[in-house]
Amino acid sequence: MKTKIGIIGSGNVGSALLKGLTTAGHDAITSNEENVAEIARNSDVVILAIPFSAIDDVLKKLGSTINGKILIDATNALTPDYQLAVGFTTSGAEELQKKVPLAKVVKAFNTVFAQNMATGKLNGKILSAFAAGDDEESKKLVLEIEKSIGFDAIDAGPLANARQLEALGYFNIQLGYFLKNGTETGFIYSH
Numbered sequence: 787m788k789t790k791i792g793i794i795g796s797g798n799v800g801s802a803l804l805k806g807l808t809t810a811g812h813d814a815i816t817s818n819e820e821n822v823a824e825i826a827r828n829s830d831v832v833i834l835a836i837p838f839s840a841i842d843d844v845l846k847k848l849g850s851t852i853n854g855k856i857l858i859d860a861t862n863a864l865t866p867d868y869q870l871a872v873g874f875t876t877s878g879a880e881e882l883q884k885k886v887p888l889a890k891v892v893k894a895f896n897t898v899f900a901q902n903m904a905t906g907k908l909n910g911k912i913l914s915a916f917a918a919g920d921d922e923e924s925k926k927l928v929l930e931i932e933k934s935i936g937f938d939a940i941d942a943g944p945l946a947n948a949r950q951l952e953a954l955g956y957f958n959i960q961l962g963y964f965l966k967n968g969t970e971t972g973f974i975y976s977h
């Protein structure tokens with residue numbers, strides 16, 4: 787399955803996903819400052835690999851180009867001083883879906899460090915990648931994309947479960963950075 791994937795952002799996450807998706811045989815590209823809308827217009831799946839604080843600006847740039855498309859939210863919903871920005875009664879992904887009701891938002895990749903995102907593997911072990919979304923077909927495709935990179939892809943249920951995935955992403959950052967375990971670390975959900 788080859789998918790046209792436009793990645794908004796070419797930083798740590800954007801470049802790692804570009805590598806992983808291209809290696810998996812997808813037609814993937816990352817954006818620069820000028821071509822955000824053009825990238826989305828020419829893609830079937832769009833990935834947000836931008837800071838949480840940049841979402842509103844990026845949505846303005848994207849306009850209607852994402853209508854009807856799968857919009858993967860890989861952001862960690864954090865404040866600039868690394869606190870959970872949204873809390874537990876909603877999630878960044880649900881708030882995003884409200885802002886773009888015609889797109890099909892799927893929360894994915896936010897629980898994985900960029901360093902491990904291109905292969906889905908760490909020291910020979912297969913990492914888990916989750917996908918939460920309300921449109922079953924879209925979520926299924928995102929799970930296939932994760933699998934194609936090399937992850938063990940786990941269906942995380944409806945978009946409301948992004949609350950848990952965002953908390954897990956935050957916990958990953960706590961473990962990796964604040965508790966100094968580093969980024970050669972990741973979650974494996976045994977099932």
Ligand SMILES: NC(=O)c1ccc[n+]([C@@H]2O[C@H](COP(=O)([O-])OP(=O)(O)OC[C@H]3O[C@@H](n4cnc5c(N)ncnc54)[C@H](OP(=O)(O)O)[C@@H]3O)[C@@H](O)[C@H]2O)c1
Nearest residue numbers: 795796797798799835836837838840843861862896899900
């Ligand atoms: N790093 C990780 O391990 C990791 C893991 C999981 C999830 N995440 C989440 O993934 C997202 C990206 O993280 P990152 O580490 O890749 O960040 P990053 O290295 O700082 O990259 C951010 C990218 O977003 C672009 N960008 C910022 N504001 C923009 C705007 N207004 N319009 C268009 N593009 C804009 C930047 O472009 P310029 O460089 O031109 O500003 C850059 O290409 C964040 O939400 C983060 O929490 C990160």
